[in-house]
Amino acid sequence: MSDGPAAAPFWEMRGVSKHYGGVRALQKVDFSCERGTIHAVLGENGAGKSTLIKIIAGVVQPSEGEMFLEGRRVAFSSPVAANNAGIVCIFQELSLMPDLSVADNICITDPPRRFGLIDRRRQNEIARELLARIGCADVHLMERVRNLSLSRRQMVEIAKALGRNPKLLILDEATSALTAADVEKVYETLARLRADGLSILYISHRMHEIEALADVCSVFRNGQHIETFAKGTKNDGEVVELMIGREYRHVFPAKPVRDRTPAPMLEVDNLSWGDVLHDISLSVGRGEIVGLGGLDGQGQRELLLALFGVLRGVGGRVRVNGRPVRITSPQKAKSAGLDMALIPEDRKGEGLMLPMSVSDNISMASIGQLTRGIVVDRDAEERRVEEIVRRLAIKVGDLGDAAATLSGGNQQKVVIAKWLMTNARIVLLNDPTRGIDVGTKQEMYQLLRALADAGTAILFYTTDYDELIGCCDRVAILYGGRIVRELEGAALNEHDVVASSLNLPVEVERRTMGTSPS
Amino acid sequence: MRELRLLIAQNYGPLLALAVFVLMFAIYVGNHAAGLTVPVVTTAANKGVLLALVAMAQTLPILTGGLDLSVGMVFVLANCVASAVVVGSPLQAALGIVLVLGIGALAGLINGCIVVYGRLQPIITTLATGAVYYGIALWIRPSPGGDVQEDIADFMTYTVFEVVPTSLVLLLLVVLLVWLPFRRSVLGRGCYAAGSAEGAAYMSGVRIGHSKLAAYTLASFLAALSGLMLTFVTYSGEASAPIGNTYTLNSIASVVIGGTSLYGGAGGAIGSIFGAFVLRTIDDLLFVFDLEPLWQPLFQGVILLAAVSLGAARVLRIRNRLELFR
Numbered sequence: 001m002s003d004g005p006a007a008a009p010f011w012e013m014r015g016v017s018k019h020y021g022g023v024r025a026l027q028k029v030d031f032s033c034e035r036g037t038i039h040a041v042l043g044e045n046g047a048g049k050s051t052l053i054k055i056i057a058g059v060v061q062p063s064e065g066e067m068f069l070e071g072r073r074v075a076f077s078s079p080v081a082a083n084n085a086g087i088v089c090i091f092q093e094l095s096l097m098p099d100l101s102v103a104d105n106i107c108i109t110d111p112p113r114r115f116g117l118i119d120r121r122r123q124n125e126i127a128r129e130l131l132a133r134i135g136c137a138d139v140h141l142m143e144r145v146r147n148l149s150l151s152r153r154q155m156v157e158i159a160k161a162l163g164r165n166p167k168l169l170i171l172d173e174a175t176s177a178l179t180a181a182d183v184e185k186v187y188e189t190l191a192r193l194r195a196d197g198l199s200i201l202y203i204s205h206r207m208h209e210i211e212a213l214a215d216v217c218s219v220f221r222n223g224q225h226i227e228t229f230a231k232g233t234k235n236d237g238e239v240v241e242l243m244i245g246r247e248y249r250h251v252f253p254a255k256p257v258r259d260r261t262p263a264p265m266l267e268v269d270n271l272s273w274g275d276v277l278h279d280i281s282l283s284v285g286r287g288e289i290v291g292l293g294g295l296d297g298q299g300q301r302e303l304l305l306a307l308f309g310v311l312r313g314v315g316g317r318v319r320v321n322g323r324p325v326r327i328t329s330p331q332k333a334k335s336a337g338l339d340m341a342l343i344p345e346d347r348k349g350e351g352l353m354l355p356m357s358v359s360d361n362i363s364m365a366s367i368g369q370l371t372r373g374i375v376v377d378r379d380a381e382e383r384r385v386e387e388i389v390r391r392l393a394i395k396v397g398d399l400g401d402a403a404a405t406l407s408g409g410n411q412q413k414v415v416i417a418k419w420l421m422t423n424a425r426i427v428l429l430n431d432p433t434r435g436i437d438v439g440t441k442q443e444m445y446q447l448l449r450a451l452a453d454a455g456t457a458i459l460f461y462t463t464d465y466d467e468l469i470g471c472c473d474r475v476a477i478l479y480g481g482r483i484v485r486e487l488e489g490a491a492l493n494e495h496d497v498v499a500s501s502l503n504l505p506v507e508v509e510r511r512t513m514g515t516s517p518s
Numbered sequence: 519m520r521e522l523r524l525l526i527a528q529n530y531g532p533l534l535a536l537a538v539f540v541l542m543f544a545i546y547v548g549n550h551a552a553g554l555t556v557p558v559v560t561t562a563a564n565k566g567v568l569l570a571l572v573a574m575a576q577t578l579p580i581l582t583g584g585l586d587l588s589v590g591m592v593f594v595l596a597n598c599v600a601s602a603v604v605v606g607s608p609l610q611a612a613l614g615i616v617l618v619l620g621i622g623a624l625a626g627l628i629n630g631c632i633v634v635y636g637r638l639q640p641i642i643t644t645l646a647t648g649a650v651y652y653g654i655a656l657w658i659r660p661s662p663g664g665d666v667q668e669d670i671a672d673f674m675t676y677t678v679f680e681v682v683p684t685s686l687v688l689l690l691l692v693v694l695l696v697w698l699p700f701r702r703s704v705l706g707r708g709c710y711a712a713g714s715a716e717g718a719a720y721m722s723g724v725r726i727g728h729s730k731l732a733a734y735t736l737a738s739f740l741a742a743l744s745g746l747m748l749t750f751v752t753y754s755g756e757a758s759a760p761i762g763n764t765y766t767l768n769s770i771a772s773v774v775i776g777g778t779s780l781y782g783g784a785g786g787a788i789g790s791i792f793g794a795f796v797l798r799t800i801d802d803l804l805f806v807f808d809l810e811p812l813w814q815p816l817f818q819g820v821i822l823l824a825a826v827s828l829g830a831a832r833v834l835r836i837r838n839r840l841e842l843f844r
Contacts, residue, residue, distance in 0.1 A: 059721075080723040095721040097714035099783035100707075108711060109723045117702040142524045144784075160722075274837065305838065312837045329839075350840070 008071035010035045010199050011056070011168055016065030018051050018223075025051040027223045029065070033168075033216070038190060038200045040210045040231075043220035044243050044295075044465065044498060049203050052220065053170050056201070057089035058082030069168075083109070086167030090157055090174045098146035103127035105145055106160045130159040135185035151179045158186065162193075169193065170201040175209060176297070187213060205295045207236060207502050219243055236504050244465075244494050251442065252470030253449040262286045264322075265457035266426050268307070271316035276302045278481045280316070284426070284457040289448060291472030292461035294501045299481035300461040301345060304428045307459070308342040309333045320426065334365060334422055341365075341424035343415055345431045351415040352403045359385050359399040361414050366421040388417045393443065409440030416447070427451065429460045433467065445471055465497050479503040531777010532789030534828070538821075539792050542799040549806040556677060563683035564675050564751055566798045570689055571744035572765050573772035573790040574697065578733040578740075580773050583713040583782030584633065584640030586734065588648030589741040590766030592625050594757060595655040596745025601664025601755025604746070611667035615746060622742020623735050625651055630734030634727045648766070655757040662756035664749075671750040685747065689791065692740070697787045705732040713782025771818065772797055775825040796821065 009032035018026040026048045033039040043049045054060045056067075058076030067074050069085055076082040079089070096105050103124050104111075112122040124141050131139055136155045145153055154177045161169060171190075175183050190200060190213060204210055210217065210231070218228040219242040226242050234242075262285030271280040277299045284290045292300045306314045309327035318325055320338055327333045333340040344350035352361055362385045363370060370381045385399060394413045396406060403414055412432060419427065429448075433441045448471060452458055462468060468475045474488045477500040485500040499505075526533065543562075547554045572589050579586040596618050603614035625647070632643045674684050700706040708729030711719035719726055744765075749755060769790075776793030778785025800817045804810070836842055 079721055083723060091721070095718040097711045097718050097722075097783065099714035099779070100710055104707065104710075108707070108719070111704060111707060113704070117699060118704065118707060120702070140520060140524065142521065142528075144528065302838075305840070310839050312839065 008068065009033065010070060012068040013056075014066045014068075016055060016062045016067065018055060018060065019063045024223050026055070026062070029223075029225045031218065031225050031228075033199050033201060035199050036194055036197045037215040038194055038202055038213050040214035040217045041201060041203045041220065042210070042217055042239065042243060044501070047220040047243070048223040049220055050172070051223070053089060053172055053201065053203065056082070056168075057087060057091075057170060059089075083164055086165070087170070088161045088164045088166035088168070089170040089172065090161050091172050094153060094157055096145045096153060096157055096160070099144060101142050101144055102131075102139055102148070102156055103141040105156060106130055106163055108160070109164060126163065127159070130163050131156075133162065134159055134189045136182075149179075150177045151182045154178055155182055155185070158189070162189075166198065168199045168201065170203075172203045173205070173297075175204060175206070183209075205502065207239075207504060236499075236502075240495065240498050240502070240504070244498050252445050255449075255473060256287075256453070258473075262288050265320065266307075266459065267319040267322075269317040269319075271303070271306060271314060271318070273302060273306050273311055273314045276481050277306065277314075280478075280481075280483055282476050282483060282486075284459050286455050286457055287452045288474070289452050289458040289460055289472045291468040291475035292459065292478060293465070293468045293475045293487075293497055294478040294484075296463055298478040300478050301430055302481075303478070304342060304430050304459070304461060307333075307428060308340060334424070339423065339425040340428065341419035341422060341426070342428045343412075343419060343430060343432045345434065347408070347411055347415060352411060354404040355402050357400045358389075358394075358396050358403055358406065358414055361403045362388060362417045362421060365418050366423075369422075384421060385417075388421055392417050392420075392447070407437075409436045412436055412444075413440065416444075420451075424456070426457045427459070429458065429462075431462055432460075433462060433464060465494060468492075468497055469494060477501055529777075529789075531785065531828075532792055535776045535789055535792035535796055535825075539795045539799060542796065542803060546799060546802045546806055556681060556683075560675075560677055560683040560685075562798070562802060563686045564747075565801075566795045567685040567689050568744050568747055568751070569765065569768055569772060569798055570791045570794040571692065571740050571747065572769040573776070573794040574692070574787040575737040575740035575744070576766075576769035576773050577776075577778055577785065577787040577790045578709065578737045579640060579644075580770075580778055580780060581713050581782055581785060582709045582730050582733050583716065584730070584733075585770070585780075586629065586644045586737050587641060587766055588625070588629060588644040588651060589737060589769055590762035590764065591648035591651040591655070592622055592738045592741040593745040593748065593765050594759075594762040595625070595651045595658075596622050596742035597748045597752075598655040598659040598664070598755040598757050600746050600749035601666060602658060604666050604670070604749060606667065608667065608669060611670055614667075615670075618746050619739060619742050622745070623739040625742070626735035626738025627731065629738065630731040633734060634730050648762070652757065652759060652762060659755045659757045662754060662758075664755040666749050666753050668753070671753060674747065674750040688747070692743070693788065693791075696736070696740070700732075700736065701786065705729050709733050710783055713779075714784070768794070768797055768818075771822050775822065777825075793825075 012032040014030055016026060016029045017024065029052065041049050041052065055062050058079045058081050074085060076085070097108070106127040107123045111118045112126060113119055127141050131137055134155060136159065139148070139152055139156065145156060148156065154174060158174065175186055178186065194200060202214060214231050216228060216230055219226045219239065221243060264283040265286045267283040269281050272278050280303060282290065292303065294300060302311065305311050307318065307327065309329045309332050318327060325338060327338065332338065348354060363381050367376060370377050370384065389396065389399070392413045394417065395410050403411060406414065433444060448458060448460070460472060469492055474486060475492055475497065476483045477485045477487065477497065479501065484503055487496055487500065547558060550558055552558050572593055575589045576586055599621055600614065600618045603617050604611045605614065629644055629647050632638055632647070633640050676684060678684050678687055705728060708719070708724045708726060711724045712726045712729055716726060772793035773790045774780060774793070775796055776785065776789025776791070778789055797818060800814055804813055833842065
């Protein structure tokens with residue numbers, strides 16, 4: 001923008017921090033953006049991007065720091081307050097109401113009224129005009145949002161946001177669900193909005209989108225604002241360089257040295273599911289820890305759910321110990337012969353029965369093996385539970401206490417204990433260390449390696465790149481529901497993991513690295 | 519064309535309930551000794567409108583994703599209060615009617631406040647307040663009795679111009695003056711939004727609390743109106759727990775038969791009216807075919823199951839089984 005140097009930036013944050021308990025999500029961030037620009041925000045998982053936009057959009061309040069809109073100090077107590085100031089955010093999780101019509105949804109915040117009642121004709125005019133603006137005139141105004149495709153829903157979401165006359169528009173991964181045709185329309189719309197003088201914050205993991213759209217890029221890392229630069233002044237390699245480079249915080253157990261590849265226990269051929277998973281082929285050997293990497297939400301979670309029999313309509317073949325199997329439910333997955341276990345991501349929803357006792361939770365998955373006749377053998381149950389609590393060093397006052405009373409780390413140990421009791425041979429882990437203290441994480445790494453050494457096959461999805469590199473024998477990187485690269489040995493380094501996650505070619509990446517002083 | 523298809527698809531439940539009702543009612547009058555005469559229709563209407571109003575009442579909390587187990591008790595309470603205050607000169611009786619409806623609205627406002635500001639679950643809240651309202655009804659009318667202003671009662675339970683049952687006219691007025699404006703108001707829109715996706719509604723700046731308050735208040739108001747009608751039909755008041763509970767449960771059944779989702783967010787009170795008529799007509803059919811009234815619960819159950827199964831067809835399309843539990 002050609003505003004004089006004296007003019008205040010359109011949006012400015014000074015010294016903004018956000019703490020969640022002891023966790024620092026954002027530290028002393030200074031950040032500003034201007035009118036008439038598309039400003040990309042980059043960073044790996046957990047870099048603080050989401051916290052940044054949540055603060056701007058009024059969803060969470062900063063722990064300290066000041067924010068200025070057009071030079072005036074502002075503080076937003078709620079999303080509505082931010083809206084009223086002209087800040088509109090399109091979140092990844094849709095803010096649409098599935099049972100309401102397209103027009104109802106677009107006008108939900110402030111429907112046009114006549115004599116106190118909603119003026120439906122006027123509402124339809126507004127909705128039609130907004131949809132036409134983003135090239136979606138073919139969406140029927142009366143259709144319920146529930147019946148639209150994900151891509152169309154996202155377009156309705158964008159129309160809804162534009163209807164609130166934003167001055168600062170935030171798009172958080174807003175294009176990740178769009179079809180190619182709709183992405184084009186969003187590009188055109190954003191370019192037009194930029195010409196109209198809007199300030200646009202654009203969060204995306206897709207480098208080519210940033211290439212095509214952004215004027216300015218800001219890189220975040222570990223909750224800090226690292227650098228802001230004009231597009232085209234840095235190559236991909238330099239951008240990746242800015243995104244990584246955090247210090248190692250964990251100590252990992254040594255990986256075994258192998259002279260030959262272990263016998264495969266779990267083999268997956270061309271697995272696909274809807275438009276989320278495409279042609280996934282991978283194998284996990286006996287005693288191997290295979291990591292699933294990539295940016296959040298590239299299909300890793302769905303892959304684990306598909307293997308555990310939770311999803312319907314999964315294509316492709318799965319073999320366990322060379323035998324083709326069809327896994328149709330978690331019950332089947334844990335049955336004798338398959339012996340699988342899944343440590344879910346959502347501890348509170350899918351991992352534990354919070355009001356039930358620690359003991360009941362631990363024996364939940366193996367209760368069928370602890371019966372005498374038709375009743376549960378309480379003595380045997382108690383013995384086994386005590387044994388495993390000791391083995392995992394779970395800190396619990398009384399085994400009869402509700403699982404809800406434990407700390408996050410101990411809760412996660414209870415989930416793991418539950419599945420160790422089943423003597424699982426194939427263990428699937430879905431980001432098990434999220435929100436867990438460092439000490440418990442260390443124990444978890446030791447435990448995983450010990451399990452692997454005892455012959456268990458482990459498939460480990462984590463959003464923490466350190467864990468992929470430190471814990472896994474091999475890593476498969478997913479991007480857009482496909483495995484884009486497998487990394488092993490020397491190639492399993494932070495650079496290649498980050499570059500692969502962004503779906504950049506690793507070779508080019510290396511060359512750029514070679515030219516920079518190290 | 520597409521408009522029409524969408525209209526039919528989105529009103530599938532109410533249309534089906536209407537069709538089933540028309541069919542059942544045709545069979546009923548076809549086999550009735552008197553045939554399609556004004557007295558036959560008026561009797562059916564007076565019985566049907568009582569449940570229809572309570573079903574409309576139940577629709578509102580269900581649309582917000584809640585439930586109101588107190589509608590039957592408010593219905594009984596209004597009946598008892600009316601049998602005490604809707605008496606005397608027409609003017610006194612009119613004031614009594616206002617009092618009855620006011621008490622109804624107040625009961626609903628209390629329900630709404632507890633649900634919205636106390637953040638208690640609607641089911642247990644209304645179960646408790648329902649018991650309280652019943653207790654008050656019992657205190658007002660320990661044994662059946664009382665009276666009602668007969669001129670008004672007769673007018674309300676007979677016909678307009680000797681053709682159309684007055685109770686049906688009342689129901690039509692409630693639809694035109696209460697339900698349709700509410701549905702088109704911002705408050706009504708908020709009820710649908712809250713029931714459909716409360717988090718999304720909150721993020722969109724919808725005033726969820728106001729909408730829920732309005733839903734519970736209006737629900738008890740309609741239940742009280744129905745209780746008033748009951749007084750006009752029976753000329754007396756009775757604090758009967760079985761009547762209250764039957765109306766509560768039948769109102770939920772009517773809502774479901776009328777195509778409103780128990781998860782909230784989709785449906786409407788007009789479907790519930792037809793749902794109530796379907797349930798009521800079962801009685802009449804048993805009567806003309808000389809079957810024991812003992813069969814009534816069985817038929818009600820079968821029809822309810824059929825209605826719920828139609829609504830559950832969605833489950834077959836779910837591809838992530840975890841979503842079944844959300």
